Amino acid sequence: MVVSIVGLGLIGGSMAMDLKAGNVFSNVYGVDNNSKHSEKALELGLVDDIISLNKSIEVSDLIILAIPVDAAKGVLLEILNRDDCPFVMDVGSTKGGIIEVVKNNLNRKKFVATHPMSGTENSGPGAAIVGLFKDKLAIICDEENSESAASKLVRDVYLELGSVITSMDSGEHDTSAAYVSHISHISSFALALTVLNTEKDKQNILKMASGGFRTTVRLANSNAKTWAPILIENKKNVLPVLDTYIEYMNELKSAIELNDEEGLKELMISANRVKRIIEQPK
Amino acid sequence: MVVSIVGLGLIGGSMAMDLKAGNVFSNVYGVDNNSKHSEKALELGLVDDIISLNKSIEVSDLIILAIPVDAAKGVLLEILNRDDCPFVMDVGSTKGGIIEVVKNNLNRKKFVATHPMSGTENSGPGAAIVGLFKDKLAIICDEENSESAASKLVRDVYLELGSVITSMDSGEHDTSAAYVSHISHISSFALALTVLNTEKDKQNILKMASGGFRTTVRLANSNAKTWAPILIENKKNVLPVLDTYIEYMNELKSAIELNDEEGLKELMISANRVKRIIEQPK
Numbered sequence: 345m346v347v348s349i350v351g352l353g354l355i356g357g358s359m360a361m362d363l364k365a366g367n368v369f370s371n372v373y374g375v376d377n378n379s380k381h382s383e384k385a386l387e388l389g390l391v392d393d394i395i396s397l398n399k400s401i402e403v404s405d406l407i408i409l410a411i412p413v414d415a416a417k418g419v420l421l422e423i424l425n426r427d428d429c430p431f432v433m434d435v436g437s438t439k440g441g442i443i444e445v446v447k448n449n450l451n452r453k454k455f456v457a458t459h460p461m462s463g464t465e466n467s468g469p470g471a472a473i474v475g476l477f478k479d480k481l482a483i484i485c486d487e488e489n490s491e492s493a494a495s496k497l498v499r500d501v502y503l504e505l506g507s508v509i510t511s512m513d514s515g516e517h518d519t520s521a522a523y524v525s526h527i528s529h530i531s532s533f534a535l536a537l538t539v540l541n542t543e544k545d546k547q548n549i550l551k552m553a554s555g556g557f558r559t560t561v562r563l564a565n566s567n568a569k570t571w572a573p574i575l576i577e578n579k580k581n582v583l584p585v586l587d588t589y590i591e592y593m594n595e596l597k598s599a600i601e602l603n604d605e606e607g608l609k610e611l612m613i614s615a616n617r618v619k620r621i622i623e624q625p626k
Numbered sequence: 627m628v629v630s631i632v633g634l635g636l637i638g639g640s641m642a643m644d645l646k647a648g649n650v651f652s653n654v655y656g657v658d659n660n661s662k663h664s665e666k667a668l669e670l671g672l673v674d675d676i677i678s679l680n681k682s683i684e685v686s687d688l689i690i691l692a693i694p695v696d697a698a699k700g701v702l703l704e705i706l707n708r709d710d711c712p713f714v715m716d717v718g719s720t721k722g723g724i725i726e727v728v729k730n731n732l733n734r735k736k737f738v739a740t741h742p743m744s745g746t747e748n749s750g751p752g753a754a755i756v757g758l759f760k761d762k763l764a765i766i767c768d769e770e771n772s773e774s775a776a777s778k779l780v781r782d783v784y785l786e787l788g789s790v791i792t793s794m795d796s797g798e799h800d801t802s803a804a805y806v807s808h809i810s811h812i813s814s815f816a817l818a819l820t821v822l823n824t825e826k827d828k829q830n831i832l833k834m835a836s837g838g839f840r841t842t843v844r845l846a847n848s849n850a851k852t853w854a855p856i857l858i859e860n861k862k863n864v865l866p867v868l869d870t871y872i873e874y875m876n877e878l879k880s881a882i883e884l885n886d887e888e889g890l891k892e893l894m895i896s897a898n899r900v901k902r903i904i905e906q907p908k
Contacts, residue, residue: 414887461834463838481833481834483834510833512830516830517830519830520830520831520833520834521834523820523821523824523831524821524831524834524835524839525834525838525839527817527820527821528817528838528839528842528843529838530875530878530879531813531816531817531842531875532842532897533874533878533893533894533897534813534871534874534875534878534897535809535810535813535871536897536898536899536900537874537893537896537897538805538809538867538870538871538874539805539806539809539900539903540896540897540899540900540903541870542805542867542870548794548798548799548801548802549802549805549806549903550903551763551792551802552743552763552765552802552803552806552807553806553903553904556745556807556810556811556844556845557806557807557810558904559841559842559844559845560810560813560814560841560842560844560845561810561900561903561904562838562841562842562904563838563841563842564897564898564900565897565898565900565901565904566894566898567894568890568891568892568894568895568898569891571894572887572890572891572894573887575878575882575890576882576885576887576890579882579883579885582882583879583882583883585820585824586875586878586879586882587879588820588823588824589816589817589820589875590872590875590876590879592815592816592819592820593812593813593816593868593871593872593875594872596812596815596816596857596868597812597865597868597869597872600857600858600861600864600865600868601861601865603858603861605696605854605855605858608850608854608857608858609850609851609854610850611815611819612815612848612849612850612853612854613850614819614822615814615815615816615818615819615822615846615847616818616846616847616848616850617818617822618818618821618822618843618846618847619847621821621822621831621832621835621843622835622840622843622844622847
């Protein structure tokens with residue numbers, strides 16, 4: 345079988361590496377309209393060849409869309425609108441939008457909506473790494489709306505990547521993703537902006553940036569082209585979570601302002617319950 | 627020489643372990659008014675014995691204060707008010723307050739204000755680990771106000787712990803600490819509270835809590851008794867930084883609300899400059 349991957353960045357490139365080394369596909373092709381990315385992907389040997397989207401529709405059993413969530417919708421429609429379309433899966437971090445856009449498409453069942461919960465804060469083909477998805481969660485959304493052969497092939501892909509596969513309603517996925525992923529990215533971006541935009545003591549700040557700071561701010565290096573569309577697409581869920589977060593920031597701020605040490609401690613002790621989330625087996 | 631460590635939690639306990647194994651001191655005593663901590667510290671062999679504060683003043687060449695920043699002020703005064711007081715160092719995360727409280731004390735020069743920038747999100751004697759301070763920054767503040775023998779002994783302590791020693795003005799320290807440490811803790815607490823207080827999709831949130839979330843929220847497990855006094859004591863610096871941070875959160879929120887993808891990308895690209903901070907050699 346043949347797979348084509350549209351978008352050879354961190355996610356697409358890492359998938360290409362593992363699938364090329366695996367047994368499900370005899371050929372792994374890449375499609376990328378960024379010529380620098382295409383060249384880099386070939387140079388790194390991520391794919392067997394770079395082909396056009398049209399060609400990939402003709403030759404593939406499966407096309408994997410690994411481009412930003414807004415761009416993925418258009419390309420998905422372009423593929424599904426062809427009578428002879430192959431199976432298609434996407435890997436976007438929000439699922440409601442792309443599912444909505446194809447819900448009345450005649451070839452809807454050829455599409456499988458997925459979200460592999462893996463990544464690093466780096467981007468581009470050069471950031472691709474072997475084993476990125478190993479032991480990480482791969483979520484398949486609204487699986488009942490895909491034909492069983494499509495769903496099976498996508499599960500084979502994630503099995504080959506070593507992922508832990510789970511099935512979930514797309515609405516529930518998007519709500520939960522706002523909490524565990526989208527809001528951490530926003531808070532990390534804000535933290536970086538705050539530190540970068542002070543004129544005070546730059547040298548000391550550089551010197552003192554220690555472990556706690558580095559880990560909290562790491563996500564602020566995430567790719568704007570990937571993340572801006574995710575947050576806008578999931579705004580229905582992201583905005584209320586953001587409001588709650590800002591309310592808690594103001595509550596913590598107010599306790600500090602009022603020297604309310606007991607109130608501050610209560611909030612912190614309440615936050616400490618997060619231990620049961622971060623210490624659960626991965 | 628003899629050292630006594632007041633407060634056998636993560637920081638005090640870890641210092642005790644390294645100093646006990648080292649060559650600067652023949653005896654390492656512990657002082658802790660929490661009897662459970664004292665017992666645990668003895669059981670773990672962190673110190674040679676548990677003694678009273680009074681006794682520690684009599685027998686020690688150096689007393690290390692490793693208790694919350696508010697409590698440290700009182701104990702420091704109690705020690706410095708004794709004619710025969712030994713050298714004293716503290717290890718608190720804010721420096722202006724404790725320096726202010728002793729500035730007119732006759733024994734001010736016996737005191738050395740320090741801040742070792744190491745730690746984990748765990749607390750108590752059971753959290754103590756060997757090598758916690760190795761290769762980490764140890765900041766000595768307003769060193770010119772300590773007598774040179776005191777300063778030299780404290781430097782010997784940090785050399786034995788393997789720290790990278792630097793000297794800094796206490797005011798500059800407190801401003802920079804607000805940016806690189808205090809604000810990350812507050813944002814992490816708020817993130818944890820936001821996630822913990824939703825009733826939505828608890829199971830999916832647990833399932834989906836992945837790498838990015840874990841690292842961002844890790845600091846929310848920090849000890850309330852340590853952190854509430856730090857934030858209140860450094861409120862002069864923390865509050866303006868918090869205001870800037872909340873402004874950026876609102877700016878990011880507004881861009882999402884308005885579907886302003888370009889504006890959002892600009893903010894993110896600006897935040898990406900944090901790379902140069904997180905990628906500098908540790």
